[in-house]
Amino acid sequence: MLEQADGWAGTLTLPRELALEGGQVKNRPVEELTQLRQVGGVDNHLTLDGKKQVAVSDAQHAEYLFRASSEGLNDFQWVLNDSQGTLIKVSVHGTKVTLYRRGAQDQYRYATLAAPIKDVHIFVDTSSVECFINDGAASFTERYYAAGKVSATVSGKQVALDEQVYVLGREAD
Helix, strand or coil: CCCHCCCCCCCCCCEEEEEEEEEEEEEECCCCHHHEECCCEEEEEEEEEEEECCCCCCCCCCEEEEEEEECCCCEEEEEEEECCEEEEEEEEECCCCEECCCCCCCCEEECCCCCCCCCCEEEEECCEEEEEEECCCCCEEECCCCCCCCEEEEEEEEEEEECCCCEEEEECC
C-alpha cells in the first residue's frame, strides 16, 4: 500500500466544522486554516475563455478559492498536473461536479447539487486534495502521487470569477 510506504496511516483530512443549514448538513474547513496562508497571495477577477496557468509559487502546498461573479461556475475546470499529466481534475457543469484522480481504479467521484455551483474551495498538500463545493454542500478528499514538479491550471468557457490563491505554510504564524 503506497500510504504505508510513504509513512502515512489513517485519515488525512483537514479539520472541519459541520453546520445544519436549511435542512442540509454542510462541512467546511475550519476558519483557523486561514492562519496557514503565507504573505502575498493572488486575488484576481477574471473571465476565463480557455486555459490559464494559476500563478502560485508552490502549487503543491496551496489553497485555491474560486467564486462565480454571476450565475455560476458552469463549464469550469481546475487541474493539478505533474510531469506525467493530470493528477487531479475538478470539473463543474451546471449543478454537477466531477472529481477525477489519476490511477488504475476508482478514478471518479461525483456530486449533483440542488443549486448552481457558486464556489469551489480547494486545499492541496503534499499528497492530498480537499475540495469543498458551494460552501460545504459537497466535499471530496483524495490522495495523489506526483511525479516531478506540480502545477495548477483553470479553464472555462466565458466563466467570470474571482480567484484567490495562497501558498500554505506548515504552521500558523
